[in-house]
Amino acid sequence: MKKLILLVFCMCLAVVVTACSNEQTSSENANEVSMWVHTSNETAEGKAMQSLIDQFNEENEDGYTAKIEFIPRSGSGGGYEDKINAALTTDSLPDVLTLDGPNTAAYAEAGMIAPIGDYISNKDDLLPSIIQQGTYNDQLYAVGYSESGVGIFYNKQMLEEAGIDLATLPTVEEPWNWNEFEDLSETLVKEYNQPAIDMGLKDQSEWLMYAFTPFLWSQGGNIVSEDGTKATGVFNDENSVKTMSFIQGLVEKGYTTKTPVEKGFQTGKYPMMMTGSWTIAEMNSSYPDIEYGVMPYPTSPETNELVSPSGSWQYAMSATTDKEEAAGALIDFLTTTEALTKISLENSVLPAATSVIEEIREEVSPQMQVLINQNAKSAHARPVLPQYPKVSRTFQETISDLTYFEENQDIQKLLDDKASQIDKALQ
């Protein structure tokens, strides 16, 4: 009897093991393209993608079809990327996949994705930041299908009560510089006796890289040299020191805080918040009573050049696919004005192409329009480097360390340290 149980158990195990091993991603049908996306089919983004794929399947004139597979990622980006990494070792990548902007260089450098510039008919229409983000070694490897942006959100009522004339506030056409930003913060701190703005300094996360690099770029600085080989001499130069002193000053003078109250802006506690397009959706659905506006990024007083964050998920073609034509046709279809417009509107994200901006300008809120205009004028993609994760984390640590102003008064020394850490990663 025992032996029988054991035998049954072993057989079950054998079945389970064999069932796991055989997974075919690429379809047998020579005209059917397989595609992986990082979102769930329950989200607005996923639904828009599904309906675009359905449309492609119906309309494609060469008889190409596509099959989409949703692999939702977890909060920290796991899940989806784990699956990509696993597919690499078993050589089972799909024909088309989505990837986050900062992954472009690593994926291209590793030979995972193929250049797709020749397949994209809408290339000239795409925003410069989208091209910047998807280009590695002068070739276009990936196309972002939406954009993101960050602005200074402000509570209209709180600013008015502090005696500020809303008509004098900066716009994308006439931006403001760091000094004016500090002056406004000073006024608000005096009026409300608490930090004026939540800049998201609480967590050490990609946000710090995404939202704080534009300050450095506006000053004329950078993290790594043009050729992407060195940070020493760049990240610890005069421009970096000035930018980092400005950021540290914001914390030191109490204009912002590294320990903000949860939802402080949304609940009317802080008059300002540095945040992105996603907060617009949140304000509409959960905090309709707060009247708010959006201001552009403050610029360096030395250059007065407006630079703002950008970045998004993109489409790319796997380098191992043997269906280049079909995969190229799919990506081309997904990046037409019509498809990009659909995804921007349904997912309420910023548009990725100039023509889409024209299409949706009338349909979006005034706050969203500020971010759209800012994006078109000044969006800057994050650095396209294979070693991006380590570079980004070191930058995040720099910002996070700076906020401990008592421990890090010597900014030059801090930047020297961090630059040499980045150098090590770039080797």
Next chain:
Amino acid sequence: MKKFNSSMNLPAYLFLSPALVLMGLFLIIPALMAIYYAFTDYYLLTPDNKQFVGLANFIEIFNDPIFLESLKNIVLFVVCVIPIQIGAALGLALLINKNRKGNIFFKIAYFAPVVLSLVVISVLWLYLLNPSEGLINVLLEKVGIDPQPFLSSPKQALYTIVFVSAWQGAGYQMLIFLAGLQNIPGSVYEASKIDGANKWQNFIHITLPLLRPTTLLIMITTFIAAFKLIIQPMVMTQGGPMNSTMTPVYYIYQSGFSDRLIGYSSAMTVVFGVVIGLITIVQNKLSKGDD
């Protein structure tokens, strides 16, 4: 001793096989692979293109300030958490060892944090410890203590994690202590009562010595578990502020899966494994020498 015949060996091995297969698949083979990768430049995205690099990874490890800092942090963590956690576990076990009404309730209450996921615990404490609106600081203010930064201070963050970890883990060791306590025969206490020993003398001269084997077991298991600290800093501080809560396992995870340097992180795993192995051996030797 009776010699086993081969007809009895076969079923024995068959019964062992599921455990052996699983251990081999998920423990032994990965461990061997990690040792192999440690000597290569394995990059997560180019699995087919691994080059043998000799000791390069190991040389880099000992020049990596973050890894060295993480070792320092984890030693400090272990040194702090072990006495607190084991002390608390013993105290709780003594409290609920007596037959009182409502003991079951306290037993469950003390054990509850062990059952909860560490992520949930970490998020919970994140709210409680929030510097501006967390419950702990509100209470501190009520008794006239200034609000503390806790997790956002490089000086306090690690100790805060020590406290949270001890609070979370103590319930488990408490149960083992409780089993140990209940194994002490009542006759020993009766004898000491006749000799006129007070409660404190009972505890020092009877309870503690008889709990020795239990304590040793708990020491070793807690020790190894404490070295593997990752979830609390990952959720609560991301290794910050200023790397003050970076732990080796967390750094290994970051290097391997964020930076995609599997070779380098495998080398760290090997170094870290050797360190823990050595400490465990020393610990074993010491405890045996005492007996």
